[in-house]
Amino acid sequence: MFQILSADFLAPGIKRFVIQAPRIARKQKPGQFVILRLYEQGERIPITIEQSDGQRGTINLVVQALGKTTHLLDSLQAGDKLLDVVGPLGKPSEIKQFGTVVVIGGGVGTAMAYPTAAALKSAGNRVISIVGARSKELVILEHEMREVSDALMITTDDGTYADKGFVTDKLRQLIENGTRIDLVLAIGPIPMMRAVAEMTRKEGIRTIVSLNPIMIDGTGMCGGCRVLVDGKSQFACVDGPEFDAHQIDFGVLVQRNAMYRPAEQKSMEDFQRERESLLERIHGATAAECVLPGGGR
Amino acid sequence: MTQTANKSPNPLSLKERMKVPRQAMLEQPPLLRAANFKEVNLGYSEELAKQEALRCLECAKPACVNDCPVGVKVKEFVQLIVAGDYMGAAAKIREDNVLPAITGRVCPQEDHCEGGCLMGKKVQPLGIGYLERFVADYEQRHMDLRNVKRASPSGKKVAIVGSGPSGLTAAGDLVQKGHEVRVFEALHELGGVLVYGIPEFRLPKQIIREQIDYLRAMGVQFETNVVVGKTVTISELMEEEGFDAVFIGTGAGAPQFMGIPGEHLNGVYSANEFLTRINLMHAYEFPKYDEPMVDFRGKDVAVIGGGNTALDAIRSALRLGARKAYVLYRRSEAEMPARAEEVKHAQQEGIEFHMLTAPTEFLSEGNGWLSAARCIRMGLGEPDASGRRRPVPVEGSEFDLALAVAVIAIGTSANPLIQSTTPGLETNKRNYIQADPMTQRTSRKGVFAGGDIVTGSATVILAMGAGRRAAKSINDYLTSGVW
Numbered sequence: 001m002f003q004i005l006s007a008d009f010l011a012p013g014i015k016r017f018v019i020q021a022p023r024i025a026r027k028q029k030p031g032q033f034v035i036l037r038l039y040e041q042g043e044r045i046p047i048t049i050e051q052s053d054g055q056r057g058t059i060n061l062v063v064q065a066l067g068k069t070t071h072l073l074d075s076l077q078a079g080d081k082l083l084d085v086v087g088p089l090g091k092p093s094e095i096k097q098f099g100t101v102v103v104i105g106g107g108v109g110t111a112m113a114y115p116t117a118a119a120l121k122s123a124g125n126r127v128i129s130i131v132g133a134r135s136k137e138l139v140i141l142e143h144e145m146r147e148v149s150d151a152l153m154i155t156t157d158d159g160t161y162a163d164k165g166f167v168t169d170k171l172r173q174l175i176e177n178g179t180r181i182d183l184v185l186a187i188g189p190i191p192m193m194r195a196v197a198e199m200t201r202k203e204g205i206r207t208i209v210s211l212n213p214i215m216i217d218g219t220g221m222c223g224g225c226r227v228l229v230d231g232k233s234q235f236a237c238v239d240g241p242e243f244d245a246h247q248i249d250f251g252v253l254v255q256r257n258a259m260y261r262p263a264e265q266k267s268m269e270d271f272q273r274e275r276e277s278l279l280e281r282i283h284g285a286t287a288a289e290c291v292l293p294g295g296g297r
Numbered sequence: 298m299t300q301t302a303n304k305s306p307n308p309l310s311l312k313e314r315m316k317v318p319r320q321a322m323l324e325q326p327p328l329l330r331a332a333n334f335k336e337v338n339l340g341y342s343e344e345l346a347k348q349e350a351l352r353c354l355e356c357a358k359p360a361c362v363n364d365c366p367v368g369v370k371v372k373e374f375v376q377l378i379v380a381g382d383y384m385g386a387a388a389k390i391r392e393d394n395v396l397p398a399i400t401g402r403v404c405p406q407e408d409h410c411e412g413g414c415l416m417g418k419k420v421q422p423l424g425i426g427y428l429e430r431f432v433a434d435y436e437q438r439h440m441d442l443r444n445v446k447r448a449s450p451s452g453k454k455v456a457i458v459g460s461g462p463s464g465l466t467a468a469g470d471l472v473q474k475g476h477e478v479r480v481f482e483a484l485h486e487l488g489g490v491l492v493y494g495i496p497e498f499r500l501p502k503q504i505i506r507e508q509i510d511y512l513r514a515m516g517v518q519f520e521t522n523v524v525v526g527k528t529v530t531i532s533e534l535m536e537e538e539g540f541d542a543v544f545i546g547t548g549a550g551a552p553q554f555m556g557i558p559g560e561h562l563n564g565v566y567s568a569n570e571f572l573t574r575i576n577l578m579h580a581y582e583f584p585k586y587d588e589p590m591v592d593f594r595g596k597d598v599a600v601i602g603g604g605n606t607a608l609d610a611i612r613s614a615l616r617l618g619a620r621k622a623y624v625l626y627r628r629s630e631a632e633m634p635a636r637a638e639e640v641k642h643a644q645q646e647g648i649e650f651h652m653l654t655a656p657t658e659f660l661s662e663g664n665g666w667l668s669a670a671r672c673i674r675m676g677l678g679e680p681d682a683s684g685r686r687r688p689v690p691v692e693g694s695e696f697d698l699a700l701a702v703a704v705i706a707i708g709t710s711a712n713p714l715i716q717s718t719t720p721g722l723e724t725n726k727r728n729y730i731q732a733d734p735m736t737q738r739t740s741r742k743g744v745f746a747g748g749d750i751v752t753g754s755a756t757v758i759l760a761m762g763a764g765r766r767a768a769k770s771i772n773d774y775l776t777s778g779v780w
Contacts, residue, residue, distance in 0.1 A: 023528050037485055043578065043587035044485070068587060084485040086522040216578065216588075217493075219483050219524055220712050222570035223552040228561055233554060238714070252561045255665035259563045263589030270584055 001081040005058060010140040013065045014108055015074045016050065022057030024087045030115035031093030031210065031242055034059065035218040037084040038072055039282050045069050046215045048112035049088060062111030062140070067264055068271040075279055083285065089218045090241045095119045099182035100126040102174060104167050104196060106188020107133055110141050112210055113187040118148040126150050130170045132188070136161035168195045181205050186245065190254055197245035207245040211236045213257060228252045306380040309351055319421040320349040327645040331615050334497045334581055337642055338402070346431040349424045350378035352416060360413030361425055366762030367466070369393045371410055371425055378428060387436035390429060395469030395512060396462065396761065398437060398504045401430025403495060404758045405636045437507050445514040451475035453775040456540040458525045458715065461489025462757045463546035463748030465509070466764030468517045474772045478516070481523040486577060490548055491757070493577040496609050498616070526714035535743060542743045542771045545730060546764060549749035550712030554705055555601070559659025564591060564667035568606045568706035575613050594618035597699055599670060601625050601656060602706030603633035608643050610704045615646060622648050623698070627655040627675050627688040653688065657695065659703060669697045709754050729753060737767035742780050745771055
């Protein structure tokens with residue numbers, strides 16, 4: 001089991017966990033993710049690693065409560081344990097000196113864009129970051145992003161903080177101002193990534209996005225996470241999760257992500273009723289493990 | 298009295314033995330079992346097992362032993378059943394096979410032990426698989442794991458990559474030589490394909506757990522959630538974690554798709570995904586388990602392929618409430634690689650077999666979901682590289698088959714995770730790991746490999762055979778120090 005060392009809300013419904021996972025921490029590179037499972041009947045879900053500390057043996061995960069598992073996860077606190085965490089999975093982000101890179105983070109995607117932004121900055125790139133959120137309280141990692149960026153722009157959909165509008169408004173301004181952009185990295189909701197891709201396609205700016213399709217094993221074994229890239233099947237778990245945005249068939253991605261929507265809704269409804277008993281089960285498992293130290297699974 | 302019967306506990310003459318009919322396996326009735334995930338075969342009772350064991354002719358040169366990839370001493374364990382010493386029989390099997398409850402259930406016995414059985418030349422072969430299963434289940438009910446003996450430590454450490462049949466077998470053999478053995482598994486459950494691939498109705502998870510608990514009692518250590526190649530590399534295991542040898546038994550792993558239009562439609566699955574959802578993730582128990590599955594009730598489902606995986610998938614779909622369940626296979630029944638018993642069971646359950654049929658396109662009515670498969674009929678031409686007659690499309694024979702779900706079970710290819718992260722590890726042109734067929738040695742010192750990652754998709758027992766050979770040569774290497 002994997003102990004949660006700290007768990008703090010970055011925004012309503014968005015929590016940052018520091019998790020003891022020495023093997024993963026030692027190997028993690030920006031752009032990679034883990035798959036985790038919370039209890040015996042639980043599903044496996046992929047979560048991008050925000051950053052890791054190889055010395056301490058910890059990884060940070062930033063999680064937004066969206067479905068059953070992420071809601072449950074957001075109810076966990078320091079001292080709780082995650083049943084399974086496996087990784088680091090996926091190919092790391094390509095880090096080299098591109099020149100000027102625009103890093104775009106939408107919502108919780110900012111947490112996934114952050115480690116790559118930091119690495120790109122260290123590699124000598126000029127990093128212009130654009131962080132977008134629905135409203136003020138959902139803007140996350142502003143301080144961290146500012147530290148690794150030559151310039152940081154923030155937008156909120158409702159205008160409650162910084163500039164009202166979308167990340168693509170800022171990107172358009174940059175393009176219209178004649179800023180030389182060598183690479184765009186965009187991580188966020190699919191409609192955002194799609195809009196960014198359309199905008200940069202016309203300009204011929206190389207654009208990378210990170211995809212989060214439905215996954216099970218995360219090792220290339222099942223093919224459930226296949227996406228159409230340049231007309232060919234690619235597995236997001238091993239060939240990605242980052243792909244050339246201009247080659248992705250976003251329509252297929254949206255369609256496949258909707259495959260289990262009725263079941264997901266049922267899970268969520270059941271969860272609202274069973275939240276407490278599920279939490280007790282996770283706490284119970286944690287306590288049981290304390291009684292039997294070293295009882296490796 | 299014959300010469301063998303003199304020292305045998307078997308009171309019957311050879312002639313009398315020939316007259317005893319093969320004892321049928323007790324099984325759930327087809328209509329009942331087609332609606333549940335409980336095991337189809339219920340096992341032999343003690344009486345049935347004894348009766349069946351009496352049929353053994355005790356050949357001087359038993360083909361059953363020769364034809365077993367792990368060399369189970371069939372004649373000897375069967376005689377122990379005749380003598381009523383079931384724990385002795387179990388111990389006899391365990392000398393060569395550390396997973397008897399598993400092989401007793403999933404081995405294609407007709408290709409191995411029972412295939413060469415002399416009895417089968419005249420009447421029906423001895424029910425060796427059924428007897429093995431009886432003994433293994435008896436052992437499970439009567440043993441005490443605290444009495445499992447541990448070998449004295451050799452001071453050598455072996456890492457096993459993958460907890461499927463080859464890895465578990467190698468682990469079991471090596472730990473008995475006193476080596477410290479640690480098995481690394483990528484998934485959260487141990488068992489590899491036994492757990493994610495083979496459904497509950499053919500191999501209950503509890504059986505796998507019990508067999509693994511036995512290995513644990515023998516001293517084998519297990520670590521789940523480690524993807525070798527990602528979480529740690531082979532080089533790191535050897536250079537930093539002090540493993541003296543590594544066995545790679547990761548399985549074939551990567552699913553093959555057909556490369557036809559419409560494979561990205563919702564409702565089109567690889568067999569690996571379909572079975573992993575159902576078996577590993579228990580999607581058939583949704584919402585008790587979180588992992589969802591498409592609602593099959595009242596829908597028509599097809600699997601493409603003719604192997605055990607294909608039958609496992611379509612029989613699972615039937616149990617999930619499918620209205621029609623089809624097997625589409627591009628060759629004829631004679632070429633189907635599936636185990637004979639599975640084909641029989643599937644037919645009894647109402648699965649429709651469409652031989653010499655292959656899809657050419659998956660169709661949708663525009664909502665992103667599969668609605669039909671466009672299929673073409675095949676004829677059989679000249680034998681191909683596999684020795685089987687090559688299927689040839691029959692021009693103008695296309696037809697559309699209405700389907701809500703299609704499962705592609707046409708095989709697997711090599712998962713490149715380890716090959717791409719292990720310098721000096723040679724692969725063949727299909728990217729399977731090169732290993733000596735006798736010693737399972739790879740091109741890299743101290744590294745051995747076996748099972749599907751070397752041969753491509755095969756069977757549980759062939760992988761176990763490779764695990765055994767690897768364990769023997771790993772032990773030779775560790776004791777002699779000679780590569």
